[in-house]
Amino acid sequence: MTHEHRARRFEVDALARVEGEGGLIVEIHEGALTDVRLRIFEPPRFFEGFLRGRMYTEPADITARICGICPVAYQMSACQAIEDALGVQVDDEIRTLRSLLYCGEWIESHALHIHLLHAPDFLGYPNGIALAADHRAEVERGLRLKKIGNRIVEVVGGRAVHPVNVRVGGFYSAPSPASMRDLATELRWALEASLEIVRWVATFPMPEHELPDHTTLVALRHPTEYPMLGERLVSTGGLDIDPSQWRDHFAEEHVEHSTALHGRMLVGGDYMVGPLARFALNSDHLAPHAAAIAAEVGLTAAERNPFRSIVVRAVETVHACEVALAIADGYTPPQRSFVPVEPRAGVGCGWTEAPRGMLFHRYEIDAEGRIVTAQIVPPTSQNQPSIEHDLMHLVEHSLHLDDAALEHLCEQAVRNYDPCISCATHFLDMRVIRT
Numbered sequence: 001m002t003h004e005h006r007a008r009r010f011e012v013d014a015l016a017r018v019e020g021e022g023g024l025i026v027e028i029h030e031g032a033l034t035d036v037r038l039r040i041f042e043p044p045r046f047f048e049g050f051l052r053g054r055m056y057t058e059p060a061d062i063t064a065r066i067c068g069i070c071p072v073a074y075q076m077s078a079c080q081a082i083e084d085a086l087g088v089q090v091d092d093e094i095r096t097l098r099s100l101l102y103c104g105e106w107i108e109s110h111a112l113h114i115h116l117l118h119a120p121d122f123l124g125y126p127n128g129i130a131l132a133a134d135h136r137a138e139v140e141r142g143l144r145l146k147k148i149g150n151r152i153v154e155v156v157g158g159r160a161v162h163p164v165n166v167r168v169g170g171f172y173s174a175p176s177p178a179s180m181r182d183l184a185t186e187l188r189w190a191l192e193a194s195l196e197i198v199r200w201v202a203t204f205p206m207p208e209h210e211l212p213d214h215t216t217l218v219a220l221r222h223p224t225e226y227p228m229l230g231e232r233l234v235s236t237g238g239l240d241i242d243p244s245q246w247r248d249h250f251a252e253e254h255v256e257h258s259t260a261l262h263g264r265m266l267v268g269g270d271y272m273v274g275p276l277a278r279f280a281l282n283s284d285h286l287a288p289h290a291a292a293i294a295a296e297v298g299l300t301a302a303e304r305n306p307f308r309s310i311v312v313r314a315v316e317t318v319h320a321c322e323v324a325l326a327i328a329d330g331y332t333p334p335q336r337s338f339v340p341v342e343p344r345a346g347v348g349c350g351w352t353e354a355p356r357g358m359l360f361h362r363y364e365i366d367a368e369g370r371i372v373t374a375q376i377v378p379p380t381s382q383n384q385p386s387i388e389h390d391l392m393h394l395v396e397h398s399l400h401l402d403d404a405a406l407e408h409l410c411e412q413a414v415r416n417y418d419p420c421i422s423c424a425t426h427f428l429d430m431r432v433i434r435t
Contacts, residue, residue, distance in 0.1 A: 026395060026410055033399070036391045038384055038414065051374040056082050056343060056365050057168055063361075063376065064162045067420055069112065072105040072153060073354030074361075074376075075166045076229065081361040082168050084243065085348025088341050093334035094170040095229065096327055097156055101163070102228040102352070103324035104152025107190070109355035110317045111149060113418045114201060115142030118310050121412040122204035138200060141193050145317070148190045152324060155179045170338030177331060184328040191321040195293055198314040202297035207409065210304040212393045215270050215386055217277035220353050226285040226319055227278065227353050234281055237268055243349035246360055252377060263382030272386040273357025273379050274417060275312040276303065287326075290319035306390060306416040313355075313418075343369025354379055356418050380419045387417055 220230025
């Protein structure tokens with residue numbers, strides 16, 4: 001009996017090389033795909049719940065604990081949302097330091113993903129350790145680059161993991177000129193190394209695949225910058241909104257097979273956030289070296305193959321190194337490391353581009369400065385429906401593969417999105433009906 005005409009079921013209880021715990025089920029019956037489910041089964045983490053009643057000064061520290069890989073994204077989105085609610089505008093020098101901090105996170109996160117989580121798929125290894133046995137120089141280069149990203153976060157944020165120097169209105173203290181000079185020296189090496197990494201990953205064998213036609217790409221947009229701290233949200237469907245309008249166009253919903261809420265557009269259905277979307281909507285704002293290397297390896301804004309997202313992440317790493325080096329080279333300590341902030345009643349929204357995609361925060365604050373409600377929408381929960389439908393599209397065109405090959409391809413496709421499952425969990429409105 002051929003593969004196409006027998007019942008086939010793949011159940012991956014725990015996906016390897018993703019942050020957090022998740023599973024995957026693919027069912028095929030009578031040669032036709034019948035079901036794809038990406039299961040998230042971590043327990044509820046209650047972050048939105050236990051932010052209620054806290055002072056407006058606390059989310060920058062609390063939300064950083066949501067993720068050890070991208071704490072800066074949570075801190076920056078939280079600060080921007082609270083500053084929006086309290087009518088605070090930070091100085092340009094503070095915003096520049098925030099950009100540098102964010103560059104550090106992009107560098108360390110992308111370097112980790114490329115070398116230890118995703119490259120083994122393309123090169124035929126079960127994990128990063130096995131990859132390093134045959135590609136020691138490439139893996140060591142990636143780990144050194146990741147260490148530099150961590151060092152940036154430490155210098156600006158006060159600690160490499162879960163930074164402690166971030167506050168609403170800015171930073172508790174500014175880095176010293178000496179520490180920035182040291183960063184600049186390391187970043188000169190990092191920029192050259194990141195260019196070589198792009199050339200390396202561009203040689204990987206890429207499955208021929210494109211996103212389903214109905215998938216909308218969504219990313220932040222800034223008038224002059226490739227977005228980390230974007231101002232507006234845009235899409236390939238023509239959307240162009242500010243943070244206060246997010247809930248008019250997007251929503252989250254509960255599905256039976258996951259403890260993470262699923263994001264959807266109120267008009268348009270599935271949407272995708274992350275590097276592929278950012279590049280499609282913002283490649284005109286890449287730093288010069290990043291733009292040049294993207295052109296060299298044949299990346300264009302029309303790219304729709306999610307397997308090529310590893311190449312986009314490598315290009316974004318070049319961009320982050322280039323921006324970080326420019327900031328470190330031109331650094332003079334700001335006149336003040338934060339602007340004063342006073343409590344008042346208000347509602348504020350903020351968003352930034354985490355390594356995995358747009359991260360949205362919304363806070364309602366009372367007159368004493370206490371948080372009344374909090375909403376946090378991470379990238380992976382927004383991408384989960386798109387991942388599932390992308391998998392359906394991929395499997396439908398890959399039924400000729402044997403079981404082992406098809407299962408591997410599905411896991412690789414999930415890792416295209418670099419899902420951070422730990423970030424993607426919310427507490428659900430659970431109802432028990434007894435009859």
